[in-house]
Amino acid sequence: MKIKPAHVKVTQFSAVSLQNDGSQLEVYAIGHGAAQANTHTSFIAVLGKESLLIDCGYNVPASFTRFGINPASISNFFITHAHGDHIGGLDRMLIDNRYFRGNVPGAKATLWAPRTWAQDLWNNSLSGGLSSHDSLRSSKDEGGDDLKTLPSNRWYDILLPTEDSSFADRDIYQFKKGSFKIEAFRTMHTPAVASSWQESAWSTGVLINDLIWISGDTRFDAGLIKSYAPRCKVMIHDASPFPNDPVHAPFDSLVTLPVDAKSKMFLTHLPNSFDGEDTQKLVRTKGFWGLALTGTKFSAML
Numbered sequence: 201m202k203i204k205p206a207h208v209k210v211t212q213f214s215a216v217s218l219q220n221d222g223s224q225l226e227v228y229a230i231g232h233g234a235a236q237a238n239t240h241t242s243f244i245a246v247l248g249k250e251s252l253l254i255d256c257g258y259n260v261p262a263s264f265t266r267f268g269i270n271p272a273s274i275s276n277f278f279i280t281h282a283h284g285d286h287i288g289g290l291d292r293m294l295i296d297n298r299y300f301r302g303n304v305p306g307a308k309a310t311l312w313a314p315r316t317w318a319q320d321l322w323n324n325s326l327s328g329g330l331s332s333h334d335s336l337r338s339s340k341d342e343g344g345d346d347l348k349t350l351p352s353n354r355w356y357d358i359l360l361p362t363e364d365s366s367f368a369d370r371d372i373y374q375f376k377k378g379s380f381k382i383e384a385f386r387t388m389h390t391p392a393v394a395s396s397w398q399e400s401a402w403s404t405g406v407l408i409n410d411l412i413w414i415s416g417d418t419r420f421d422a423g424l425i426k427s428y429a430p431r432c433k434v435m436i437h438d439a440s441p442f443p444n445d446p447v448h449a450p451f452d453s454l455v456t457l458p459v460d461a462k463s464k465m466f467l468t469h470l471p472n473s474f475d476g477e478d479t480q481k482l483v484r485t486k487g488f489w490g491l492a493l494t495g496t497k498f499s500a501m502l
């Protein structure tokens with residue numbers, strides 16, 4: 201029988217509480233699917249009075265409905281990269297934050313992002329739907345200048361990293377808000393021809409309060425996993441059943457990891473064909489902790 205760390209509990213949830221007493225980090229898997237799946241990999245992290253949505257693909261608003269969460273009740277957003285299965289539902293969240301947070305006048309959403317990535321996300325993705333929004337009430341901005349389009353700061357503030365540095369040869373970005381301590385690290389996801397994380401398009405994973413690590417979308421990157429494994433209690437990793445998957449981590453490659461990494465690892469970002477009971481059995485047989493299926497809650501004592 202495997203011994204699991206006593207201070208991490210893994211349970212099933214049917215509803216999400218967006219606050220806790222601050223003694224533990226709670227991470228709710230509200231979706232576990234790959235790009236074409238019925239749900240999209242997304243997490244709500246809760247610590248004290250703060251909650252943070254990590255990724256918001258086009259099926260994530262449906263997960264909010266499933267778990268009875270009001271989209272306007274979450275105002276902190278961390279986006280790992282610009283693929284539709286990670287950002288496609290974000291404009292819905294921002295619209296609800298802007299117009300339907302009735303009891304929080306003037307409150308705005310907060311995007312946690314380094315400045316350059318925040319600019320790319322607005323210019324290349326969000327501005328298309330949000331800058332020409334019909335509900336613009338004034339044609340003047342606060343300075344009296346003519347305003348034909350809504351700028352990003354009418355939708356959200358940006359929480360910049362408190363520190364940029366590197367760990368294990370990665371660029372990393374530290375974010376702090378309330379009791380949250382988020383370390384974002386660059387990953388190697390797309391394009392397939394990129395031979396390093398430096399050459400890859402922007403994509404990141406996160407380490408939350410040195411407890412729960414989420415890979416984000418990445419190819420198999422053994423060095424990255426081995427460097428973070430000693431620093432966290434739970435690893436949630438992108439996994440693909442396809443041995444030659446050029447942009448995600450093939451299951452067959454993850455199997456080759458050392459026991460100390462696999463035994464704290466849950467797999468996610470799964471196609472519909474790879475999230476059933478057979479897969480559950482298979483991953484446990486191969487030494488992983490399990491699958492981070494939709495409805496799985498991770499509670500880690502601080």
Ligand SMILES: [Zn+2]
Pocket residue numbers: 281283389417
């Ligand atoms: Zn992706």
Ligand SMILES: [Zn+2]
Pocket residue numbers: 234235283285286417469
């Ligand atoms: Zn993805």
